[in-house]
Amino acid sequence: EAAVTQSPRNKVTVTGGNVTLSCRQTNSHNYMYWYRQDTGHGLRLIHYSYGAGNLQIGDVPDGYKATRTTQEDFFLLLELASPSQTSLYFCASSEPGGQDTQYFGPGTRLLVL
């Protein structure tokens, strides 16, 4: 079973705060993804990457930055958090790309006050 871990698991911040969500996968997958999950919207893709140093824009990128520092590590950055970014965030990895199983991390629940 592929291993994807996320930290922190829960985070509370205030409007305008700076938040970094971390994701690590140990399965040598090239592709990694950040999703947010909200009631009524399912899983929406924020950013994704197909390798260290690469970044691709997803469907809901506004207000988010991301960085893929190594094959294992993918970070999601909220530099000026807003209440609309309160959500459940999932990281996932897969190989190759969209044509195989996506392995999801346990999720990070973010609350922006």
Add this chain to the structure above:
Amino acid sequence: GEQVEQLPSILRVQEGSSASINCTYENSASNYFPWYKQEPGENPKLIIDIRSNMERKQTQGLIVLLDKKAKRFSLHITDTQPGDSAMYFCAASNNNNRIFFGDGTQLVVKP
């Protein structure tokens, strides 16, 4: 477009009956169609998938059907049990680097 429409959003069935979830997609080049199950408080996990060279696939009480002409695919759960209660997501991919998810179906199996 790449949208995937999923219906219904909520499905309530009696234990032992079957449940069906339907999805449609826009991109005729889509060729990979996975289904994910998400139990409360958990992450989504792949339960079954089908590729465009097949019309039907079955495994452990799950059946998926694919109609490429209508751009429609569906998941059928036979003999539902309370443990089948969960959120289910369909998705579609077209040799791109990503997949496109439907908005999910909350399945409730009543004992």
